[in-house]
Amino acid sequence: MPSPRIAVIGAGLAGVACASRLQLEFGIPAVLFEKSRGRGGRCATKRTVDGLLVDHGAQYFTIRDPLFSSIVHRACGDALLSINAPITCPDGTPIPGEPRWYHRDGNSRLARDLSPDLEVRSSTEISRIDPLDHSWLVNGERFDAVVSTAPLPQSYRILGLSDPPPAYIPCLTLILSLNGPPTGRAASQYAVRDRSGPLEWSACENHKHGRIASHRTVFVSQGSEAFSRAFLEVDPIVWGAAMADLTARTWNLNPADVIEHLTHRWRYARIASPATLPALPPGTFFAGDATSASRVESAWLSGHETAARVAAFLTKAPAADPAPAIP
Ligand SMILES: Cc1cc2nc3c(=O)[nH]c(=O)nc-3n(C[C@H](O)[C@H](O)[C@H](O)COP(=O)(O)OP(=O)(O)OC[C@H]3O[C@@H](n4cnc5c(N)ncnc54)[C@H](O)[C@@H]3O)c2cc1C
Incomplete structure (x- = not known):
């Protein structure tokens, strides 16, 4: 079995916190996809x-x-x-x-200093992800789980949620x-x-x-x-x-x-106001400041905490639990 790989969408504070912890603490390779040229997001x-x-x-x-x-x-x-x-x-x-x-x-530079060795695909905007067996296709590559850290209107679109975003x-x-x-x-x-x-x-x-x-x-x-x-x-x-x-x-x-x-x-x-999210498709996660306070520190903490949820998902996920189709 190849080792799992995670796609993290967005290289703001939540994204770099999540990807860094996945790699450094859990030993799970993570690739960051960022639509702009640099890291930092709203910490700009x-x-x-x-x-x-x-x-x-x-x-x-x-x-x-x-x-x-x-x-x-x-x-x-x-x-x-x-x-x-x-x-x-x-x-x-x-x-x-x-x-x-x-x-x-x-x-x-905070985001950069917090993620010196991460693989970042910059200038790469993700508009959707597609289910593939028990994994997800992101920009043509296969990943075992996806974390979106884009602001919720963008994350809802990427994750295929039809509810109106907060x-x-x-x-x-x-x-x-x-x-x-x-x-x-x-x-x-x-x-x-x-x-x-x-x-x-x-x-x-x-x-x-x-x-x-x-x-x-x-x-x-x-x-x-x-x-x-x-x-x-x-x-x-x-x-x-x-x-x-x-x-x-x-x-x-x-x-x-x-x-x-x-x-x-x-x-x-x-x-x-802090958002409560609907159920997300299996193997997909949201991290970012939207569920707590709009602050740099909250965004980082959200990304850090989400990395642990992703790691738990990878160890517990039943093999026959295919991701649902996104229309
Ligand atoms: C004007 C302003 C002032 C602020 N002042 C303060 C302050 O003084 N103190 C404080 O603590 N906080 C402040 N904040 C809030 C703080 O900046 C945010 O809470 C924090 O940076 C959010 O981090 P995040 O990682 O959750 O989201 P973001 O920083 O928004 O990161 C999301 C990343 O996803 C990328 N992205 C989006 N869509 C896609 C896509 N489709 N594909 C690929 N990448 C995508 C974005 O380019 C971005 O880099 C301020 C915010 C603003 C806008």
Whole structure:
């Protein structure tokens, strides 16, 4: 009997956690299929025109779980840093919080550091999987089990589920680069969180040390749920300009200093409320942040836990238990 192989769809935090544990702890080879060029998923980092690394997905991450803590510290070493400057309400009231961690080389590097030796088929989008005897065909290759970590609307399609997928909240995001070092409140403050305005979050990336050159200031702003829904299908030129204006007002910036703005539309930024999944076809699994909180750490924990369920399935699955046909 050849040893089992697992396909993991998506190289975000859930995917790399699942594939790494399968390989390292259970000795089960796993292949990651990722539709984009790199790893990280929504824990994403972009480069500005002058080469600065800016996190336009997860802004920072928590490290609460002791296992996550030991694995992340070991994998990232001294590239794991925390933000010291405060987050406030628009009126300047500080918002207390636990340590806010980031990766010095861009938060997307977290996924890479956590999965250095994994086989990743990047730029490979999986649109469906097909049953084959007691296994699954993924992109023309046979696998004994499949874990999808794509956001649920995509996972439901891949796994052939006909139920309506749970709702996600979109997030429109702007990166604004300016000439000169941070001034005014941006000199000492990391971010402003506004739970009632159109700009829910605006952060000065310069407070992530080692990222932004001293002659530049970079902000990352996120639209509120209402703003993001209202402009989701609108030309980014329109909402990008509106968000740039809101960011300038939040931080009292001079529009003449702006050198670049970049936009990103996150259609599935976070789950509206933790999802309960329907029964999945035998040998298929879901991992990701959708069943708990939309956080980097939750996604990793979900992938880690799913690896154990996959390993248990492989040892217990009765031989004559064919996967059902997907229409
Ligand atoms: C704007 C924004 C801000 C956030 N801020 C924070 C924060 O400050 N702190 C925090 O902890 N969390 C934050 N989050 C949430 C955090 O980023 C996510 O919870 C976490 O990254 C989800 O990881 P995941 O592996 O479950 O999913 P994802 O990261 O979405 O990974 C899924 C992967 O699957 C790939 N994929 C999708 N479809 C296919 C397909 N058909 N074939 C192949 N590959 C496919 C995707 O490209 C992606 O790489 C934020 C998210 C967003 C969008």
